[in-house]
Amino acid sequence: PEEPAPAKTPLPTAAAASAPAAGGRTPQTLDALFESSHDDDEHARTARHHRERRKGRIAAWVILGVVLAILGGIVAGGFAVWNTYESQIRSFMGWEEPKDYEDGIAEGEATVTIVSGDTGASISTSLYQAGVTKTDEAFYDYLISTGQNPEFQPGVYTLKQKMTSAAALTMLEDPGSRRENTAQLPEGLTMESTLIRVSDGTGIPLADLRAAAADPSVYGVSAASLEGWLFPATYTFDPDTTPQEVIKTMVDRTVQSLDAAGVPVDQRERILTVASIIQREARFTADFYKVSRVIENRLAPDNDETHGYLQMDSTAQYGYNEINKGTASSSAEALENDNPWNTYVHPGLPIGPIANPGDVAIDAAMHPADGPWLYFVTVNLDTGETVFTTTYAEHEKAVAQWQEWCSANDSDDC
Numbered sequence: 001p002e003e004p005a006p007a008k009t010p011l012p013t014a015a016a017a018s019a020p021a022a023g024g025r026t027p028q029t030l031d032a033l034f035e036s037s038h039d040d041d042e043h044a045r046t047a048r049h050h051r052e053r054r055k056g057r058i059a060a061w062v063i064l065g066v067v068l069a070i071l072g073g074i075v076a077g078g079f080a081v082w083n084t085y086e087s088q089i090r091s092f093m094g095w096e097e098p099k100d101y102e103d104g105i106a107e108g109e110a111t112v113t114i115v116s117g118d119t120g121a122s123i124s125t126s127l128y129q130a131g132v133t134k135t136d137e138a139f140y141d142y143l144i145s146t147g148q149n150p151e152f153q154p155g156v157y158t159l160k161q162k163m164t165s166a167a168a169l170t171m172l173e174d175p176g177s178r179r180e181n182t183a184q185l186p187e188g189l190t191m192e193s194t195l196i197r198v199s200d201g202t203g204i205p206l207a208d209l210r211a212a213a214a215d216p217s218v219y220g221v222s223a224a225s226l227e228g229w230l231f232p233a234t235y236t237f238d239p240d241t242t243p244q245e246v247i248k249t250m251v252d253r254t255v256q257s258l259d260a261a262g263v264p265v266d267q268r269e270r271i272l273t274v275a276s277i278i279q280r281e282a283r284f285t286a287d288f289y290k291v292s293r294v295i296e297n298r299l300a301p302d303n304d305e306t307h308g309y310l311q312m313d314s315t316a317q318y319g320y321n322e323i324n325k326g327t328a329s330s331s332a333e334a335l336e337n338d339n340p341w342n343t344y345v346h347p348g349l350p351i352g353p354i355a356n357p358g359d360v361a362i363d364a365a366m367h368p369a370d371g372p373w374l375y376f377v378t379v380n381l382d383t384g385e386t387v388f389t390t391t392y393a394e395h396e397k398a399v400a401q402w403q404e405w406c407s408a409n410d411s412d413d414c
Contacts, residue, residue, distance in 0.1 A: 099138040106160040106167065111234065113184040114172070115193075115200050116154050120144075123152060123172075131161040132168050139165045154200030156182040156234070181239055185250075187232040187358035188279045190323060194230045194250075194356060201235075204243055212243035219251040228272040228353025229254050254356075261363045273349050275357035275365040280314035280323070283384030285360045287376075290388055292368035294376055299348060305374055305392070310343035310350075318354035329414065377402050381413045 110130040114123060124140035127133045142165035143149070152172060156179045159171050171177045183201035185194055195213065199206040216226050223229070231253035237246060254272075263271045274295055282291045298306040313330040317323040319341030320334035335342070341350035357365075373388040375395035379402045387398040406414035 099135045099141060100164050101134045101162045103164050103167070106163045108161045110159050110161050111179075111184055112157050112159055112172075113197060113201070114152050114154050114157065115197055118152060118154070120149070127159075127165075127168055130159070132159050132163050133165055134162070139168060142166065142169070153178065155179070156184045156201050179236065181241070182234065182236040184234045185230070185232040185356070187361065188276075188355045189232060190318070190355050191225065191227045191230055193324065194232075198235075198246060202237055202241070202246070204241075204246065208243040209246065212247045218244070219248055220255075221251065223269050223352060225352060226251065228269075228276050228356055230356050231257060232356050232358050257359050257362050260359070261366045263362070263366060269352065270349065271362060271365045272353045272357065275361040276353035276355045277310075277312055277314055277350075278364050279357040279361040280355050281312060281376075282361075283378050283381075283386060287384075287386050288360055288364035289367065289369035290371060290373060291376060292364040293371050294373045294388070296368050297372065297374050303374075308347035310348070312343050315341050315343040315350045315354055319350070323354065380405050381411055382409070 110132050112123075112126050112130045112132060114126070118126075120143045121140045124133070124138065124143075125136055127139050128136045133139050148169070150169065150173060157172055157177045158179055159168060159177065163171075179201075181202045183198040185197055189197070191213065195206060195209045198204065199209055213226050213230075216223055216229070219226070219229075221229055226247070230247070230250040233250075233253060235246075235249065237249075255268075258268050258271065261271075274292065277295060278288050278291050282288050295310065295312075297303065298310050299308060301308060313335075314323065316330050316334045316337070319339035320331070320337045322331060322334045335344050338345050340346065341352075341354060343350060371388070372390045374390055375392070375398070376386055376388045377395065377398045378384060378386045379398055381402075387401065389395045389398055
């Protein structure tokens with residue numbers, strides 16, 4: 001017999017579609033299936049979006065780090081360039097600061113010495129160093145721009161700080177600004193320069209002062225010369241003071257400084273010799289004690305690096321009569337000249353002082369800093385920045401810095 005035909009399954013109605021299936025599961029409609037697929041795609045897109053944003057943030061931080069590193073290098077390089085070429089950059093860009101102080105802000109007191117042979121240029125430097133004018137060239141440029149060529153009288157003048165160049169000139173031409181019988185002696189002058197200043201300030205003939213200083217034993221000094229023994233200070237003498245009394249006053253002041261530093265009597269000449277080199281070599285008083293250590297380290301008999309040769313330019317310049325030319329470097333002739341002060345040619349200290357040191361230099365000669373340094377060089381002659389090193393290779397690098405500074409700056413000191 002034939003099997004009955006199967007019954008047709010009716011299409012689900014809306015009610016059937018909403019009714020729960022066996023086992024509690026609800027069959028999904030076509031729309032629900034599409035919605036489920038849409039949700040999966042949306043989740044995937046959202047996750048991908050978050051990943052991309054996270055990667056973007058990481059990339060942004062990396063790029064920012066690179067940019068900051070580059071900018072840091074540019075800024076550091078910019079500071080280096082600015083420090084080296086500041087004056088040239090200011091001139092090129094028109095950013096130059098006024099060379100002179102404004103009128104009406106002068107204050108305090110300053111003392112300036114004019115010596116025989118001074119010119120507008122050298123007086124301009126003296127005014128700047130005393131704090132009278134704003135820049136080294138201000139006074140000289142003023143004389144040039146106004147076409148003036150005054151005849152300056154040697155002597156010590158009392159001015160103010162922060163003056164205009166015009167006001168400074170007025171006071172230098174006023175006899176009332178000149179201090180009578182006064183000599184201003186800065187540290188580091190030679191004996192001859194000291195006697196010239198004393199003569200200019202007091203009116204005592206230079207020949208008489210030279211004669212008074214010719215025999216050191218008169219003042220209890222056993223050395224062959226009074227070089228180093230005429231203490232730097234500002235002196236005002238009575239009009240009837242004799243040349244011998246003037247010299248004795250300066251020698252006594254040196255003895256006072258030596259005693260204050262604890263210098264034994266039999267070591268006075270040696271300490272004055274070391275102190276005079278310190279005074280001429282160091283730019284800052286803060287460096288005096290380190291320069292003193294360099295001297296002692298180089299003189300050490302067991303030093304295989306220097307073999308006892310001091311090799312200080314100031315000593316070569318003194319022995320060759322170049323010490324007053326105003327430069328940091330020495331001529332080849334001075335370095336090679338065979339004289340007893342030249343520490344490039346002869347080991348040990350020179351035979352005597354090369355200038356008159358002050359209190360700090362004398363104290364530094366007695367109390368050198370602790371350190372291994374054997375070399376030093378001033379790498380910036382404007383700021384006085386000095387590099388101390390222990391090896392010749394390190395010293396050569398510092399010398400290259402100084403040469404670079406000199407090539408970038410029009411300085412007579414080079």
